[in-house]
Amino acid sequence: MTRVAESTAWRKRTRDEIAARLAEDIFEGAYVNLGIGMPTLVANHVPTGREIVLQSENGLLGMGPPPAPGEEDLALVNAGKQPVTLLPGGAYFDSADSFAMMRAGHLDIAVLGAFQVSESGDLANWHTGRPGDIPAVGGAMDLAVGAKHTWVMMEHFTHDGACKLVSRCDYPLTGLRCVNRVYTDLAVLDVTVGGFVLRDAVGGLDAESLSQLSGVAIAPPHR
Amino acid sequence: MSGPEAEFTDTRLLGSRAGTQSWIVTVINKVLPSVAAALSDVHDGATVMIGGFGGAGLPVALVDGLIGQGARDLTIVANNAGNGELGIAALLKAGRVRKVICSFPRQTDSYIFDALYRAGQIELELVPQGNLAERIRAAGAGIGGFFTRVGFGTDLARGKEVREINGEMYVFETPIYADFALIKAERGDRWGNLTYRKSARNFGPAMAMAGAVTVAEVRELVPLGGIDPEAVITPGIFVQRVVRVAQEAVVR
Structure with missing residues (x-):
């Protein structure tokens, strides 16, 4: 376990800043599924004028923002079962069709939270594995392996200071070799056949220092 | 007809046309x-x-x-x-x-x-949501099962038949x-x-x-x-x- 020093030369990105950084990379016209939790913040940061289509696993394409107070509809909810709206051009469909579009790569990008991501792209995000914890998987395994691009958005370290980028996941796996890119509060990394490759990091960190902090090999950006 | 099927025929609409006793009109009525x-x-x-x-x-x-x-x-x-x-x-x-x-x-x-x-x-059988939907659909579509990449290598696919298809590993799921x-x-x-x-x-x-x-x-x-x-x-x-x-x- 790598401990994070209390005083550092760099400043972590806030959750909104991670979301904004990720949103920059979502291309015009992309069909995107934002997982529950931190990934939902991405919707607030899509650059003005860039049109993307949000998919929700429970049967929505063209999902819009939450409704105004008093306008909630129990039949129109997102994957977290919170009230949402549907944008003009949106569509409703059933669960089998929803997961067909996910599984067969019709969906361009899935953004997921994670407990751990390994250097081979293995993802652990559905179960702590602790006895007594109720296991629940929902659409996590389907999303992880289905989309053309699986991006993870997470804190770099746990509250206990353990790095969530690992050489091998010790939490139960969600999918094998499925993560393409990781957005953390310290850096953006590609997951390649050769392991983690840095794309960019917050000021004051480079591949070498980040690798030391993280306890896993991180190659410098390809130029 | 017996059993639940009998209830599908609305007996209120079973009857004869005015003036005849022979022409019985039955209709499908699934409304209970x-x-x-x-x-x-x-x-x-x-x-x-x-x-x-x-x-x-x-x-x-x-x-x-x-x-x-x-x-x-x-x-x-x-x-x-x-x-x-x-x-x-x-x-x-x-x-x-x-x-x-x-x-x-x-x-x-x-x-x-x-x-x-x-x-x-x-007892709990935990199933990835898309596998759940597709296993249900398979039962309703007369499909005896299907191979999917979802869950391969995870605890939820343990003990299930696997097959390599187009260079990727798939898990067999039943209806x-x-x-x-x-x-x-x-x-x-x-x-x-x-x-x-x-x-x-x-x-x-x-x-x-x-x-x-x-x-x-x-x-x-x-x-x-x-x-x-x-x-x-x-x-x-x-x-x-x-x-x-x-x-x-x-x-x-």
């Missing part, structure tokens, strides 16, 4: 007068699918009816395992359920399921059949044609296909032709029973 009538033959040990994603699309009146009906030792197939004290949670609390097949039992207030699970008093499928729809007619409302559609269409007996609670009953044929989501062939449930009883 009450939830109790629609669920009267659910047997102990039955596998029962229940539509819905959380509360959206949950057939609350049918689940309440199932509690009142009294069948026990049930296997429930649903996306969630209930929350709070209502719906599926109430069915679990009443001790009627032996096993739950679902994707996401854990909710902020799924304490009834959580307690039964921790006490070892309920999930049900004796009864209980679903909620927005609009229905006496042939069982259904439309749904917004994201409340979710598992309804696949479960309708998979249930040996599919019971739909609908908010509104319309005459034949009252649903635009281009807009029918579940064709009536998949639906055996329709019950109208006033909106007030559904949202509470």
Whole structure:
């Protein structure tokens, strides 16, 4: 376990800043599924004028923002079962069709939270594995392996200071070799056949220092 | 005709034309007068699918009816395992359920399921949500199973047959059949044609296909032709029973 020093030369990105950084990379016209939790913040940061289509696993394409107070509809909810709206051009469909579009790569990008991501792209995000914890998987395994691009958005370290980028996941796996890119509060990394490759990091960190902090090999950006 | 099929023929409409005794007109009428009538033959040990994603699309009146009906030792197939004290949670609390097949039992207030699970008093088969939908669809489509990449290499695929297809590893998943499928729809007619409302559609269409007996609670009953044929989501062939449930009883 790598401990994070209390005083550092760099400043972590806030959750909104991670979301904004990720949103920059979502291309015009992309069909995107934002997982529950931190990934939902991405919707607030899509650059003005860039049109993307949000998919929700429970049967929505063209999902819009939450409704105004008093306008909630129990039949129109997102994957977290919170009230949402549907944008003009949106569509409703059933669960089998929803997961067909996910599984067969019709969906361009899935953004997921994670407990751990390994250097081979293995993802652990559905179960702590602790006895007594109720296991629940929902659409996590389907999303992880289905989309053309699986991006993870997470804190770099746990509250206990353990790095969530690992050489091998010790939490139960969600999918094998499925993560393409990781957005953390310290850096953006590609997951390649050769392991983690840095794309960019917050000021004051480079591949070498980040690798030391993280306890896993991180190659410098390809130029 | 005997058994539940007999109920599909509305005897009010069985009769003779004025002036003749020989021409008997029968019509298909899947509409039943009450939830109790629609669920009267659910047997102990039955596998029962229940539509819905959380509360959206949950057939609350049918689940309440199932509690009142009294069948026990049930296997429930649903996306969630209930929350709070209502719906599926109430069915679990009443001790009627032996096993739950679902994707996401854990909710902020799924304490009834959580307690039964921790006490070892309920069996859980956890299924990735897309596999759940497709296994249900497979049962309703006469497919004997399918290979999927979802879950390969994880605890949820342990012990299952695997195969390499186009250079990737796939897991074999089998159909999930049900004796009864209980679903909620927005609009229905006496042939069982259904439309749904917004994201409340979710598992309804696949479960309708998979249930040996599919019971739909609908908010509104319309005459034949009252649903635009281009807009029918579940064709009536998949639906055996329709019950109208006033909106007030559904949202509470």
